[in-house]
Amino acid sequence: MTDLVLDRLVAHRGRPLFEPVSAALPPGTLLGLVGPNGAGKSSLLSAIVGSGVTSSGTARYGEADLHRLRPRRLAEVLAYMTQDSYAPNELRVRDVVAVGARATPAAGPVDVRTAAALERLDVAHLADRSYARLSGGERQLVQVARVVAQHAPVMLLDEPTSALDLGHQLTVMHVLRRHATDGHIVVVTMHDLTQALRWADQVAVVAGGTVTFGTPADVITPELIHRVYGVTAEVFDSPGGSPTLSLVRPSDPTPATLTRPGPAAARP
Known part of the structure; x- marks a missing residue:
């Protein structure tokens, strides 16, 4: 098992977007x-x-500098889903997912x-449908299935639940949590703080x-929460033991309570 190590990593869009990031993410995270x-x-x-x-x-990842790997080798190490992940519209759903599986032939029969992967993401019934005929949410599920089928040790997903x-x-x-539990390194961007509380081992707040x-x-x-989002919040345990967020916008005196299920439900 190998850590994903970030060493003074910075993204630039004309200027640095954040301070240098140094972190080691072990398998199972x-x-x-x-x-x-x-x-x-x-x-x-x-x-x-x-x-x-x-x-x-x-x-x-181990001794490999991800930025220097050839695409074929990189795909054996890392699976990546962007917010606008593309697939040719003429492909069937099963063909899109198979693209991921073919990237890692050593992981098992394609x-x-x-x-x-189609079954686990609840899209097996779409397997023979044209990708062009899918809704936005269905396409998102298919792209997650592609990442799951790839079975790479590092999985990066950008807002996989947004639609x-x-x-x-x-x-x-549940599927991503299971992959982390099985020893993969899974990095997920999300806006829902209750998702982060429920599913993540670690969080990184970019702000x-x-x-x-x-x-x-x-x-x-x-x-x-107040510093980053400008929202007053209370974090407490519900009577059932579940961490709960009660959020109040400065202009709204009525709290909106968000509760996540307890630990038993959080780990499949």
Whole structure:
């Protein structure tokens, strides 16, 4: 098992988007990247991959510098889903997912992994449908299935639940949590802090040019929520023992309470 090591990694878009990031993510980690729009979460993922953004510093998996790997070798190490992941419209759904499986031939039979990923993401019934005929949420599920079928040791996903209904959000996060538990390194950008509390082992808050790492309980605090989002929040345990956020916008005196299920539900 090998760590993903970030060493003074910075994304640039004419200027540095955040301070240099240095961190070691061991196998079995699900890292949630949270923060306001435009803070640099997606750019941090791109900087890890070494494409789509100018970057400095390094991202290493074992002895391999990810930025120097040829595409075929990189695909054996890292699976990546962007917010606008593309697939030719003429392809069938099963063909899109098989692209991921074919990238890692040593992981097992392509057809078996493709079928398993379709089933796990609840899109097996779409397998023979044209990708062009899918809704936005269906395309998102298919792209997650592609990443799952690839079975790379490092998995990066940019807002994989943003277009999904509640049921499919749970499906996606259960699957990603399972991959982390099985020894993969999973990095997910998300806006829902309750998702980060429930599913992540570690969180990184990207905001104001800084990147703050820690456990969800240590980092997602009322003070940080107010500083980053301008929202007053209370974090407490519900009677059932589930961490709960009660959020109040400065202009809205009525709290909106968000509760995540307890630990038993959080780990499949």
